[in-house]
Amino acid sequence: MAIRDALLPEFDHEMATTRKVLERVPEGKPDWKPHEKSMTMGRLAGHIAELPTFITWALTADSFDINPAGGSGRTPLVMSSRKQLLEAFDKNVSSAREVLAKANDEDFMKSWSLLAGGKEMFKMPKIGVVRTFAFSHAIHHRGQLSVYLRLNDVAVPSIYGPSADENPFA
Secondary structure, three states: OHHHHHHHHHHHHHHHHHHHOOOOOOOOOOOOOOOOOOOOHHHHHHHHOOOOOOHHHHHHHHHHOOOOOOOOOOOOOOOOHHHHHHHHHHHHHHHHHHHHOOOOOOHHHEEEEEEOOOOEEEEEEEHHHHHHHHHHHHHHHHHHHHHHHOOOOOOOOOOOOOOOOOOOOO
């Protein structure tokens, strides 16, 4: 089985679950955060919406510089509305899925580097970038966001099983 064929069902499942969580982010609370050191809800939701781009970056280039010389770095996404958030997420998921579906096993074994101002932050095989920085990273932050939802008295969707608000097995 090709690596992409093993990853695609997991990608589809995780992105659908992530979308369920993003659909519940309340409007009007983009600056809310549980602790001074925490990301705001609007930034955390935006960050989650951005994470599928790691797949696109990893499988279409050999590196990505988050702070390139000349100051043309990317602007982090902050949720301004649920519609804007979901449109960005859906666009990023669609692009990532398209690239993932075209990748071959050799593509996944090539090295990829994350750079900051030209300095290499890390280097790993592209499969590691996909698994760690797209899948696991999104799952991690999705868990954080589910806590933000709970603390704002928003019903938490079922993720891997029942939540206190939703039981798909009942």
